[in-house]
Amino acid sequence: MNKNSILYLLFILLFAGACSGTKNLPEDELLYTGATVKVEGDATPKKERKALKAEFEAIVRPKPNSSFLGFRPKLFVYKIAGTPKKQKGFRYWLKTKVGEAPVYYSKVDLEYNKLVLQNHSENNGYFNTRTAADSTRHGKKAEANYTVIPKRQYRIREIKFPQDSTILSTAVRDTKNRTLLKKEEGYSLTTIKEERLRIDARLKEKGFYYFNPDYLKVQVDSTVADHQVDLIVKVKEETPALSQTQYRINDIIVYPNYSINANSLVAASASFVKHNDMTIIDNENLFKPRIFDRTLYFKKDDLYNRTHHNLSLNRLVNLGTFKFVKNEFKVADTIGNYLDAYYYLTPLPKKSIRVEVLAKTNSANYTGTELNVNWSNRNVFKGAELLTISAFGGLEVQVSGVNNGFNVYRFGTEANLVWPRLITPFHFESSGGFVPKTKATLGYEFQNRTKLYSLQTFKGSFGYLWKENERKEHQFNITEITYASPQNVTPLYQEQINANPSLGKVIEKQLIFGPTYSYTYTNTMEKRRINSFYYKAGLDLAGNIAGLATGANLEKGDTIKVFSVPFSQFVKVENEFRHYLKLGGERQLASRVIAGAGFAYGNSNEMPFIKQFFNGGTNSIRAFRARSIGPGSFDGSTTTNTFLADQSGDLKLEFSTEYRAKIYDIVKGALFVDAGNIWLLKDNPDKPGAKFSKDFLKEFAVGVGAGLRFDFSFLVLRTDLAFPIRKPYLPEGNRWVLDQVSFGNSSWRNENLVFNLAIGYPF
Template sequence: MNKTPLLHFLFLGLFISSCSNTRYLPEGELLYTGAKIKVEGKQTSKKENKALKNQLEEIVRPKPNSSILGLKPKLYIYNLAGTPKKEKGWRYWLKNKVGEAPVFYSKVDLEYNKSVLQNFSENSGYFNTKTSADSTRKGKKASAEYTVNPAKQYKIREVKFPTDSSILSTAVRNTRRRSVLKKEEGYSLNAIKEERVRIDARLKEKGFFYFNPDYLKVQIDSTVADHQVDLIVKVKDETPSLAETPYKINKIIVYPNYSIGIDSVKNNMDSIQKYNDLTIIDPENLFKPRIFDRALYFKKEDLYNRTDHNLSLNRLVNLGTFKFVKNQFTVSDTTGNYLDAYYYLTPLPKKSVRLELLAKTNSANYTGTELNLNWSNRNTFRGAELLTISAFGGVEVQVSGQNNGFNVYRIGTEANLIWPRLVAPFKLDSPSGFVPKTKATLGYEFQNRTKLYSLQTFKGSFGYLWKESEQKEHLLNISEITYASPQNVTALYQEQIDGNPSLEKVIEKQLIFGPTYSYTYTNTLQRRKKNTFYYKGTIDLAGNIAGLASGANIQKGDTIKLFDVPFSQFVKIENDFRHYYKLGPESQIASRIIAGAGFAYGNSRELPFIKQFFIGGTNSLRAFRARSIGPGSFDGAATNTSTFLPDQSGDLKLEFNTEYRAKIYGLVKGALFLDAGNIWLLNENSEKPGAKFSKKFLNEIAVGAGAGLRFDFSFLILRTDLAFPLRKPYLADGNRWVLDKIDFGSGPWRRENLVFNLAIGYPF
């Protein structure tokens, strides 16, 4: 292929875009193309110069128009949209939401930026820095250039804290162990500000409610040595006596039915109720007092501290019953240094109805809609309990999949009751601001798979949910019961069973009961971190006690039934680990590893179908049809004689996914991804040769790759992925890598290998 025309076309596009943007400029204006900063310190190292340069580039203003490969598409769209006739409509949206107004050079203040760079450098310890500013014009464009010559940086020789014996000075001195001001580090005004805030935060934990960072000063002595400073932390002389005093808690008063704008405090003073250390003013008796005793950390005579202050507020909010939570502390009129704590709580409406229309996708590659009607009671038994009763109905179809045309229709109902405490014979003292909860669930669902069968499912569970912190969460279901019963099995499906007996597992009656536990850790909400993680571990124990007590052993023919249905007995463990590596503000690498295993014993020969592992599809291996891979090297498509392809399932699962995500333009984001994995059976299955897990399992890994677009509409993310296989585990050993077979120009290859996925949300 001749590259010359392509290069000519590229340069022509760049030239046209450049000319298009500058020809719209008003008379006398220049397009600002950005600033260049040079750091030329002869007394500083290359590493210091580079670090300083990166910091200075962030603070220069204004920023030029955004660009991609030298082009400025947002500016081009802004100009192309012209002048809208009114402040709405397509043209207005295109110009002001998608487009970007030109940044004029006339908005650049060279002297101001010069002083900003100078001040930042000196505030970072590079005293006696010299800066200069200049500009360059080229046609209708202009840029700025700043040169910074920093002197040798001043280092911290010593940090001195107050030495007098006053209560406040002693408390300040006791915080020095975790000071952010370190010997031998460079002087930094930002670090000094951070140190004042840190000391204030520590004092707040020691009862100094009225203290604030402005009552501290840090004096600088630069005469102590060559390019060294001593930092002297002092309490200002004008600090008020209130700020010098640690306080204890006296009264704790709660108004659980406070109305903003109404003097409900004065009107309800005759409705006082005492409960332990609390004074509760609730004339309508809406809430049981014990919920506030559990939520509030402060007790009478406790030393005030910011941690208990915030945890108490967080717990009140976390109850989910109050619309507004307001807190106030005042100096008590009693003898001594005491505070009275007031909590003003405005309840949400007790009962509400909500109608939801959802778009959803699932692991079986089905896409559809669901309509939910929810009724809620937020204070069912006066203990901030939440009762929710919902009814739902939906339809799911495969846009691209082996079961296209076999649509799924679902209707059902579910009731949930959540107590904001542990309804249990044991106590759990959680140090977090999250209220431990008890949850009971009852549900029913009727599912109809067109042309095949219907399935009734009854579910019930009772368990506990608690969070150690924002990062750690536990879910323990003491009992989780599932009963599934088939109905209306069609002649078509029965014919398929005759040719493929494994299909019968799907419509077997199932009775599953037992405890489940999951642990979740995540720090992905910490946006500033470069590396963030998510982990969820789950263990499912079904029928274990019942199986041991009854002596069930299916291998010996001793099968125990409840309600004429054999109960399932198994252990299943699954681990989901994710890592997110931030490359920039709008780009990252996201990776996931899933490893799971299930073992049936006692009353079961194999895991129930709904508890087995599956792989492939929109949120899994995207280069393969949903649930079509495995187990092992078994080829379900080649051996299948059914009208549709059955879901392949296994007892073991190993999956790895990684993708590069980056913003392309506006609400459009892109991704390049690689997926790998497979499932296996623990035991031999004559109907599925090659399905058993063996030491050669790595040779049976499926691999796929692809690219996709994500349209971020804020209220939902629409995802499209186009993928193709790199390795097919069902091919003969030695021929499983198919890299040499890739041919995007071939129609037959595309029809056989390209898989389009449409989904809602990110895959992980």
């Protein structure tokens, strides 16, 4: 063994000793390395013993220091950080956030853990279980050893509900069809507790406002048969009379200008308005009473139920007008078995202004900044309407690349008015906890591409937003109008158009109007799910009614213009599906599929440029620059050597899969594969190979890469480094380029490595 090998070995041994955590331990301490649990005995099947072992290992405490291949890097970091002089700074962060304090064996209570294992067994029907506890020492380390010998599990023979005829007992008995207690299943104290909560929740839907799950008991009779039990659900005799009473709603009193000041209610009571079943107490007349008619679910004489209680509160919060929402029910003084409902609402400041300064970058090497100023009025017409007026301005420059010097300047303004109701000629009733909304938008943007052209865009829309529940959301715009007009087209850009006619589409005058609809479904907020989904579908129908009414037909020369501009006529459909699979710990497999199609007809020969599909970039196929892929096998980079076109298409297919895992505290890593392309529906002589065909799968672009995500809670900063392994524009048979990957070759890196910096996850 040579000298270098010996030094290397010594370094490894020293590092291993340091990372093992046993160096510099206090004299009377041992490092705790964890617990082993043995489940023995033949009274329970092998499968049950295996499941019990996993449960037991999860509940013993304390947990040892985290380790990797026998090393304890977090403990090592904790020790090298030393003692910070202040509770801030890098050393303090390193010690408390990255490092991990040593777990000593002196913190282990064998008898307590033994009792925990015993109780867990008994609570799951393994009565008369025997447990034992011991420990094993290895040098400066120690581990705990537990042995559990469970008996045969007791199973449920029968479930009995109250049989008397009182209102409360009858209501409890009526819930039995959905009981969590099932015959032949093992006895479980946890399930019994959940059953009490379930019954209480059902009773809350039937007017029993003051009932509590503690007023229920489940008696266990273990004498009925061999290793079987009967469960008897009963209402406790000491249950108060209030809890046995079904209540209806009496008066509904709303304080829409409530202050924490105790005298505010007394002062406000001097002025009130009666509106249907409600009393509105609003001295300053801030809100129209009809807001609460649409927001509150309860009406006079309604049977109290928890669902309407919570939905009313959700709607008040979702109005976006109130800072605090408080609700209280009191037994009515004037009539028995009735509740008075009180709502105390503290408004947000009516007017506010927000200023934002943003820095941004994209995969086309453009970096820049943007200033946004937003002014809001949260109650502009006293109906909780939200008026937002914003102004923005920004600059984007390309430090290097084909667009160097072609800077982008943009500024504009936008006004949005949102009504907390649907303004329609017909009645629409939403039963969810979310207030349906009507939204109107007007906007203007001026964009100047230095040395090329300017483009001004006017837009407007009017439509509706509503949620069925937290998972399903709809947005329907009766119309969206977009008018785009070019200005200051330079001779340089005109030369580019002469060389590549498709660039002319970017600066064509556009008039787009028509209805749009989108539907979103997601259950990703349900954190316990192993599999969660997100789906969004969009439909865009531009100029269809106008085209039918006017008989527009471009192919026959019957082009119809509005304000001297031909209006666009097309149908566009887009679908996005995401799937998230939890792999345990903080590991996840995230996948996405996007499929879209657009078809122009009637008054249009092709889709407007701003409505077409694109591929590549920070949130698409990350191994390729933004909008640089396709369409089909067409290579857009060959059409010009001074200006790179934005490649667009009528069809789009895109797939992505990303493995995500936590690396260190706020740092998370990802490995990903992206694939897809865009295509045209019609032949374009300027773009050979761009038309969609049966061989479309052979024209997929594929990229792979890795990235880091820095999760700062308030935002996620994402960095991705990717490179292509399949290039669709190469000759067929040569498109896979995995064998050409050469990280040590500077020319390969310059041509293929793409760095993406972005905010948030790609999907």
